Amino acid sequence: MNLKVLNFWLSEHPSVVYFRWSPTESWASTWMFLITSISAYISLSATLHIFLRLLLRRRKPVPLGPIPALHSLALALLSATVFAGMLSSSVAEIRDTRWFWRRSKTPFQWLLCFPLGTRPSGRVFFWSYIFYLSRFLHILRTFFAILRNPEKFPAFQLLNHSILICMSFLWLEFSQSFQVLAILSMTLVFALVYGYRFCTEIGLRKSYFPFVMFCQIILVITNLGWHIGVLVLHFSKGGCNGMGAWAFNTLLNSFVLFSLLSFYVNKCLSEARATAPEINHKLLSSDRL
Secondary structure, three states: OOHHHHHHHHHHOHHHHEEEOOOOOOOOHHHHHHHHHHHHHHHHHHHHHHHHHHOOOOOOOOOOOHHHHHHHHHHHHHHHHHHHHHHOOOOOHHHHHHHHOOOOOHHHHHHHHHOOOOOOHHHHOOOOOOHHHHHHHOOOOHHHHHHHHHOOOOOOHHHHHHHHHHHHHHHOOOOOOOOOHHHHHHHHHHHHHHHHHHHHHHHOOOOOOHHHHHHHHHHHHHHHHHHHHHHHHHHHOOOOHHHHHHHHHHHHHHHHHHHHHHHHHHHHHHHHHHHHHHHHHHHHOOOOO
16 A cells, blocks of 8 residues: 555545534534443443452452453554544645635644634544544453452543543534644554553563653643643634633643552552562671671
């Protein structure tokens, strides 16, 4: 497949060019579906945990075989596809609409700040819609986590996935600014992280470097930068589209950031407490003392 054919499927196919987000034309595009799906996700996760922990009193992991590895591979390939599609579509959209906003914005500023009155239709919103649907494939990780460790309920993972589904829905519903850069950064990180997880799940050695944590921190920092950039452009360039949704997303992102930092701080403290006795034993038994 040459580049022209690939570019056609990513940004010039009629389904991509003429996409429109609406309850009548797009599956899973209603508020009722959003609320029902998130509620069902939380309920099913809690039910599975209660069933394994309290009813079966199971403490050992449930064997999953190659399913997590195949899931990681699917997510890595899907994330890479969305990244390529969004990048190609952004270039095409800038090329076709630049005449409208070129006197007031640069292409990078357009990526951060959609003009007021932008409707959720066209190339970039098609890939935003695919990203939104892909979030429902991501939530299977929560069920894997419960099956692998029935004693522990993955509350942070459950909350994080629910918030990301809600955020991606709001991006489409309100044509929110900065979503192009957010999706590009998130899908790039997801492709790397799930590619790494696939490699480790098929038996390759894990890296001593905390690769997943590093990627998550980079993602949080870049998203924070996009949020600040939108705010600056909103007041300096005459307004950005979807600022109400931006404010709500900022609140959700702040909550995710706080939860992520709290999770890693507690994890580091627990690991430090676990390794301290071993280090003291080695020091006391050393010939140097």
